[in-house]
Amino acid sequence: AQKITQTQPGMFVQEKEAVTLDCTYDTSDPSYGLFWYKQPSSGEMIFLIYQGSYDQQNATEGRYSLNFQKARKSANLVISASQLGDSAMYFCAMREGGFGLTGGGNKLTFGTGTQLKVEL
Amino acid sequence: EPEVTQTPSHQVTQMGQEVILRCVPISNHLYFYWYRQILGQKVEFLVSFYNNEISEKSEIFDDQFSVERPDGSNFTLKIRSTKLEDSAMYFCASSHTGTGVSYEQYFGPGTRLTVT
Numbered sequence A: 001a002q003k004i005t006q007t008q009p010g011m012f013v014q015e016k017e018a019v020t021l022d023c024t025y026d027t028s029d030p031s032y033g034l035f036w037y038k039q040p041s042s043g044e045m046i047f048l049i050y051q052g053s054y055d056q057q058n059a060t061e062g063r064y065s066l067n068f069q070k071a072r073k074s075a076n077l078v079i080s081a082s083q084l085g086d087s088a089m090y091f092c093a094m095r096e097g098g099f100g101l102t103g104g105g106n107k108l109t110f111g112t113g114t115q116l117k118v119e120l
Numbered sequence B: 001e002p003e004v005t006q007t008p009s010h011q012v013t014q015m016g017q018e019v020i021l022r023c024v025p026i027s028n029h030l031y032f033y034w035y036r037q038i039l040g041q042k043v044e045f046l047v048s049f050y051n052n053e054i055s056e057k058s059e060i061f062d063d064q065f066s067v068e069r070p071d072g073s074n075f076t077l078k079i080r081s082t083k084l085e086d087s088a089m090y091f092c093a094s095s096h097t098g099t100g101v102s103y104e105q106y107f108g109p110g111t112r113l114t115v116t
Helices: none
Strands: A010-014 A019-021 A032-039 A046-052 A064-069 A074-079 A088-096 A114-119 B005-007 B010-013 B019-024 B031-037 B043-050 B053-057 B065-068 B075-079 B088-095 B111-115
Touching (some): A046 A064, B005 B088, B010 B019, B019 B031
Antiparallel strands (some): B005 B019, B019 B075, B043 B053, B088 B111
């Protein structure tokens, strides 16, 4: 089974509108973290937002928020007030296990991504 | 702001040749990673490195691959005998300062490897 599923290969949104990018995950580990990265056409990976499995509140970072529904195993990214510069590929990723230095388990498992295009 | 750097940005090599991809992680980070992304596909984990040894590797990371931290700053990925299917973007990342909880992995800009 896929650990991270992103079912929207492509999304369009109008400038200044909000958009939700879907991500569901699969893990039996009670301790995990969920990440969103942005990859513009230039290719670099830009960290956007993080949600820990024990966090009580949904994470927010500026115009980005993460709609974390633990029972549904979903971690959707919401971008408010879309801008043209938001056009990019967006990847959801998960890290399973604790966050300490020892014990390994630090690798990120990525989804297949959603290509977002913001239109005027 | 500190950042991960990678060189070269683009490497073209012939099948069967050895390549070394170089990375300079963020200076006070302790965990280092290599990921790859075949064109149009998702990012895949290759290997993580901590305390001068490999802490985890994927099934992709076979005997053709090796990693090294030759000095206090560089982190390298070597592919001994490149194949056409090794053509991909290779990302280096680093994390963990050793104090408190650190979760974010900072990615470098990537090296695009083209094997002909």
